[in-house]
Amino acid sequence: MVTRRQFLVSASALAGSVGMGLHSSRAWAAPTSPKPSKLVAIVTSTYGPALEAFAKEWTKQTGIPVEVISQSYDTTYTKIVTALAGGSATDIVIVDSIWTAGFVQAGFLQPLNGFVGSATKDLVPVSIDQRTIDGKVYSMPISNEAKFFYYNADILKAGGYNTPPRTWEEAAKISQDLKDKKLVKHGTIWGWQQSEGLICDYVALVNGLGGKLIDDGGKWIVNQGPGVKALEFMVDQLKSGGADPSSISLSDRQVVDSFSAGEHAFLMSWSFALGALNNPKNSKVVDKVKLDLVPGFASAGTTSTSVVGGSGFGVTATTKAADWAWDLIQFATDRTRQIEIFKIRSNVPVWKELYTNPAVVKEYPYISQMERQFEYATWRPNIQNYAELSGVLQLQIHKALSGQVSPQAALDQAATEMAKL
Amino acid sequence: MTSIDLAERAGQTPGAARRPGFTEPNETTLAWLLVLPSLLIILGIKLYPLAYSLWLSGFKVSVLSPVARYVGTDNYVALLTNPNFQASLGRTLYFTVASLVIQMVLGISIALVLNTPFRGRTFVRALVLLPWAVPTVVNAVLWQWIYHPQFGALNGLLNLVGLIDQNVQxxxxxxxxxxxxxxxxxWKTLPLYVIMFLAALQTVPDELHQAAAVDGAGFWKRFVHVTLPFLKPTMVVVLVLRTMETFRVFDxxxxxxxxxxxxxxxVIGYYAYLEAFRNLNFGAGAAAANIIVFSVALISLAYLRLLRTRAFD
Incomplete structure (x- = not known):
């Protein structure tokens, strides 16, 4: 976890960022409306330290104090919903991409089109598209997220492989070979605990097999074709030993710690893993881990796959200082601070120009590759009661992973239950 | 007690306490005035939320679309006929029964050992109490690491002594x-049992044990016929307290x-949480929470009726 102190200490890096041709000072006028006595923001602990550090700078400029309420990811959704439904004075909330539809339906957020304006064209499309409903932008992205493919190059090299697998079928063969050579006990480790991270991987695999969760008519089709094949692949991975059996009890965050022990060849994870795996304090795989495109499926003829995520800052419908809230958001998400966040948490930037800025690319060589991954990524359904639907799917997928029911039976049950909700 | 007594106790003469136009409240009014602050707090933080929860459980209400619709007992019927809820009820019963049996047996056993004199007994007693001081959150994280499939101490230990050759999930x-x-x-709650039973064991007169021994009773007979009757009142208290805790286990x-x-x-505590705070179906969540309350109340009443007579009579 990055602390606020670390963020403050790293503020010196801003100077370096300026050297990349980016602007660190504000390039926009401050609002002319009366200043509020303070602003209140509810964010996940992922972005809490960053926002606190940025807000401190912003307060120096504007004189408006900011109260940052930082929660763990798993409790933030409930915190925001209960705070806004209960009428708490909150100005800014973090909006995970999968929360957007529900928050909009509940009337929690106000459209930001008037504030964002034409800047949307400067953002990576996937950043802004998943936050837009009926042409209205409901949050300003603070980071792009997707699942990336990490591999332990040392282990692969020892096994005689100089390049990572291009398909999951090839990954399975390499895993078996590495096991036979006693280089690993299991090729891949996944974060398949019964939680949202499990759904992210499932959605990415369904996409890799050329399918989706909901058809164009809005019907759940998880129990057909690619939906079933993806779960069969997951179950086979566990049964064959290609995947570490620990996978089903690890969250998508815990699995990064497990991979950092250097006992596995492959990991599919979010962008923050890049920083965590290269942190010498906690990782045994510093400089051994490389990043590449997530493999596709030879059986489906796909090149790669992934699922996007990431968070944005939304302005609440009830705030009395929308323009000042936006001013803080604009300040916290400007190009210089995006580089800060990428540097410290390896959260991928949302501004297009950063992916091609020579100085940025030179310092962060993976950034171009990460941008490429977004081309192959899909979204999780952006629907109002997503959390409840996801819960149903998590339970049934986990029943199949733990061998209690077959993949087909699990997904039939999931489709039936989800259709009722 | 009269109002004059009260004034005297306060160190005032009856006449001095009176002011023109001030009428002393009568005893009943005074009693109500004195308990009013506590009553308001209890009403505010206990009865009102309970009543609100009962009221809420009669509605279909989601925070995301806050238009409440009265559905009567539908939330209860839907829950009680839902296989997932029934399964969670079964798991809760398993958790409750297994926890209580294991903890009761271990608690009495350890209390018996700690009740016998041996060198270092005070130190061991203090040691046994230690887990009680560990917060539940810390305890959960501690055991999560002990059970960690890859780095956990339990797998490490079992591997070391050769009991397993592959890590257990x-x-x-x-x-x-x-x-x-x-x-x-x-591990966390055992000290409660131990300290309660240890206290109860202090009340068993030695003479009874000596007399039973003279009559030829062995350890087991003395435990059943001499010690156990003295432990029963404590068992009732511990059972009621711990049943409430285990039945609504969540953290x-x-x-x-x-x-x-x-x-x-x-378990149903977690089910209620998911319904209310993940699915945001507050009506169904309230109904699930109320089912926990009713169940615990029923179980506690049953305990008291079944065990009280035998324990106290």
Whole structure:
């Protein structure tokens, strides 16, 4: 976890960022409306330290104090919903991409089109598209997220492989070979605990097999074709030993710690893993881990796959200082601070120009590759009661992973239950 | 007590306490005035939320679309006929019964050992109490690491002594996870049992044991006929307290397994949480919470009726 102190200490890096041709000072006028006595923001602990550090700078400029309420990811959704439904004075909330539809339906957020304006064209499309409903932008992205493919190059090299697998079928063969050579006990480790991270991987695999969760008519089709094949692949991975059996009890965050022990060849994870795996304090795989495109499926003829995520800052419908809230958001998400966040948490930037800025690319060589991954990524359904639907799917997928029911039976049950909700 | 007595107790003469136009409240009014602050607090933080929860459970209401619709007992019927809820009720009963039996047997056994004189007894007594001081959150994280499939101490130990050659998925197996949570909970709560039974054991007169021994009673007979009757009142108290705690268990499940794997540790406390705070169906969540309250109340009443007579008469 990055602390606020670390963020403050790293503020010196801003100077370096300026050297990349980016602007660190504000390039926009401050609002002319009366200043509020303070602003209140509810964010996940992922972005809490960053926002606190940025807000401190912003307060120096504007004189408006900011109260940052930082929660763990798993409790933030409930915190925001209960705070806004209960009428708490909150100005800014973090909006995970999968929360957007529900928050909009509940009337929690106000459209930001008037504030964002034409800047949307400067953002990576996937950043802004998943936050837009009926042409209205409901949050300003603070980071792009997707699942990336990490591999332990040392282990692969020892096994005689100089390049990572291009398909999951090839990954399975390499895993078996590495096991036979006693280089690993299991090729891949996944974060398949019964939680949202499990759904992210499932959605990415369904996409890799050329399918989706909901058809164009809005019907759940998880129990057909690619939906079933993806779960069969997951179950086979566990049964064959290609995947570490620990996978089903690890969250998508815990699995990064497990991979950092250097006992596995492959990991599919979010962008923050890049920083965590290269942190010498906690990782045994510093400089051994490389990043590449997530493999596709030879059986489906796909090149790669992934699922996007990431968070944005939304302005609440009830705030009395929308323009000042936006001013803080604009300040916290400007190009210089995006580089800060990428540097410290390896959260991928949302501004297009950063992916091609020579100085940025030179310092962060993976950034171009990460941008490429977004081309192959899909979204999780952006629907109002997503959390409840996801819960149903998590339970049934986990029943199949733990061998209690077959993949087909699990997904039939999931489709039936989800259709009722 | 009269108002004059009260004034005297306060160190005032009856005449001095009176002011023109001031009428002393009568005893009943004074009593109500004195308990009013506590009553207001109890009404505010206990009865009002309970009544509100009962009222809420009669509605279909979601925070995301806050238009409440009265549905009568539909939320209760839907829950009680839902196989997932029935399964979570079964898991809760298993957690409750298994925890209570294991903890009761271990608690009495350890209390008996600690009641016999031996060198270092005070130190061991203090040591046994230590887990009680550990917060539940810390306890859950501690055991999560002990059970960690890759780095956990339990797998490390069992590997070391040669009992296993492959790491066990303690929290990854639907058949093991609940039992491992019970073990973690037992480590934390056992001191409560030990200290309660140790206190009860102090009340057993030595003469009874000596007389029973003279009559030829062995350890087991003396335990059943002499010691156990003295422990029964404590057993009632501990059973009622711990049944309430185990039946509405939430924190350790939330932290250690999040209801998984495959829903195998989704007890009704966690089910109610998911319904209310993940699915945001506050009506159904309230109904699930009320079912917990009714169940605990019923079980507690049953305990009191079954055990009180035998224990106290």
């Amino acid at each position: 303690w929290l990854g197996s639907p058949y093991l996870a609940m039992n491992m949570v019970i073990l973690a909970d037992t 350790i499940i939330f932290l250690m397994t999040a209801g998984g794997p495959a829903g195998s540790t989704t």
